[in-house]
Amino acid sequence: MNIEMSASDLAFRDDVRSFLKDNVCKPGEDYGRGRLDWFAKAAAKGGWDVPKWPQAFGGPGWTPSQHYIWEQETARASLPWDLPFGVGMVAPIIMGYGNAEQQARFLPDIRARKVNWCQGYSEPGAGSDLASLKTRAELSADGSHYVVNGQKTWTTAGHIADWMFLLVRTDDSGRKQEGITFLLLPMKQSGIEVEPIITLGGAHSVNSVFLTDVKVPVADRIGEEGKGWTYAKGLLQHERTGLAGISRSLVALEGLKAKAASVVCGDGNLMDDPEFRGKVATLEIDLLATEFTELRSLASAQAGAAPGPESSILKLKGTEIQQRIQKLTVEAGGIYAAAWGGNQVGPGFARAGMAGYLASRAYTIYGGASEVQRDVIAKNVLGIKRSST
Amino acid sequence: MNFDLTEEQQLIQGSVARFIKDNYALDTRQQLVASATGYSDTYWSMMAELGWLGLPFAEENGGFGGNQVDTMVLMEQFGKGLVLEPYLASVVMGGGALKRASDALKEAVLPAVIDGTCKLCLGYAEPQSRFDLHDVATTAAADGGNFIISGHKSMVLHGGSASRIVISARTSGERTDVNGISLFLVEAEADGIQRESFQTVDGLRAAEITFKDVRVPAKNLIGELDAGYAILRAVANDAILALAAEAVGAMEMLYKDTVAYTQERVQFDHPLADFQVLQHRMVDMFMEYEQCKSLLFRATLETVQNSDELAQRSIHALKHLVGRAGIFIGENAVQLHGGMGMAEELRVGHYFKRILVIDSQFGNADYHLQRFAI
């Protein structure tokens, strides 16, 4: 056992640091398109614009520890989020199961962030139980296209997306996981209606998408008919570990301490308050443990082993930690936690703190709700067999 | 021992419940939230006509002569209805201070508070004060028959639509001294006052109010000079009891809505309520709600039957538990509704936001835990 970085990892880290320092990227430009220039520079570094893509498709071919360094350094530099749907989600599926024509047609624009994607999985009746989805796709008589009818919901960025990747039902005669097909379709066409869903902070990021007789050429189906569930499942697992956000939480925790230290409290500041300081400390302890849980999982991946049981807890621990950081930020806001409309009052972080806290409640709902995640661990990791619910 | 409501209290409960049923559908409420004042003047007049605005005031001032139990009954229903009108600000907070003023001031002001034509608010918090009522930097200097007030009051609940403001100001001593604080009644339109009103996250309104050399006649002093803290503390305690009652009403709706939703929503061929982990979570939500209600009764009855000073520990305990348990119930109501819990179109999110704001008023859960532990 040894936790020191190798010389080559240290050199890599310095390279990343100097790249990020020279190419500052403003927070807020997070929907990709505003940063085309940044991505072009990252591409010129040899695939740094698509760190997770395999080398065969232009990725950098980093080792797991290089990925970890990248996560840490980009978090530290507060690199804005890239919407995950294109580069992170649909691209691996197209690489893994799409044909050469589809790869040539879609991957370059995804990589250049020229096209925005959204994920059409959830439906009103299919949330945690995704396999019960009902949106129908009927093959036309001449076999040239599908006709899609149904409703998707909670579609993040559906209102700004150019394309959607979605799961549809092509057969309901067998098990519900069978008969699901993976399609791609352009959002700007007749038969598609996008309605906003306003969430707790008043934000519009998710949508209902209604599909009425939408024609999808068979050429825009990924892989085989009826195999969509298998394709999507591998990706879901991958999406979950990506949601843990541990490097970002380490940075956010430091931010929280600084915010609390700026709040006047009696004769000192809020970090002098034993109750508050104790909660920050408890949080930090959990985060230190989670950071090493991630490193252990990384080390086994580095050695080429299958992810160990520890990796299954990362999404749960990581999202709960993110929520606790947000909650403490609200508490730090004190009387100003409630301020919402109009000009900023109180400390500069107060309003964003409340907005962040409200939004963070969804972290334990999407990407596998926490209760369902625990079910999965009980079954797959602890090996518990249940006779009924 | 008896925890039953009197006949009069049952009548109030029934009439508030009916008012909410008839007037407070969620979409109606959200339209009011989006309006300029953030509530309905028509509803306010109805509340005056129904006698609710006179509930805690003495009969000789035109009130109903009620106590904190009566206010609790009303506020619990307000919590269920997510009511927006400035009842707490005008009747419990501003009115609560005036109740403890000289007879002359009471006679001059309370009738208009009770008939709804005068809306009061209470300015006690300041940018540096956090939750300490005795941290007062705003000053009031005697000048002949007047006081000259300068300072900044923060997050004043419904401060923008109030016609008169009750504020705490320092008349002697240092910034955090308990002694040397005095309370004044100030005309909201007086020269030197600037108000900036804004929405709070629960859809209510608050204001930042600055005072620059504002002249207030000495007769508008509430209580004795330098001895305002005792009044302020008593008013804060009444406000905590009222807010806790409101929160308890909201918690009841949250757990019941969740129980109902999970029995309707089917995933994996089962209603969600079939899953034991969710059953246990809902039982925990229910238990926390009942515990809050018990502390609410305890603190309220101790206040009525003894004094708020003797009830102080119970009041700290109550405000702590309401914050801790309320947020637990709110977070889990959202969680168990899944994505729907995040949607503004369902009421669970609105109850949750109201509970978050209640935790930030008059000291949050941590603050009262520390006061309790002293």
Ligand SMILES: Cc1cc2nc3c(=O)[nH]c(=O)nc-3n(C[C@H](O)[C@H](O)[C@H](O)COP(=O)(O)OP(=O)(O)OC[C@H]3O[C@@H](n4cnc5c(N)ncnc54)[C@H](O)[C@@H]3O)c2cc1C
């Ligand atoms: C902000 C946000 C963004 C989203 N973005 C997208 C998107 O871009 N694309 C997309 O396709 N979807 C998206 N989703 C949807 C998300 O994937 C679903 O919300 C999620 O799958 C949960 O489904 P549900 O909301 O229907 O909740 P439900 O499945 O109804 O779950 C409700 C509650 O029941 C619990 N539960 C469910 N089953 C069980 C069980 N077997 N045992 C114990 N407890 C159980 C859950 O844990 C949860 O607490 C988004 C959701 C949100 C909130």
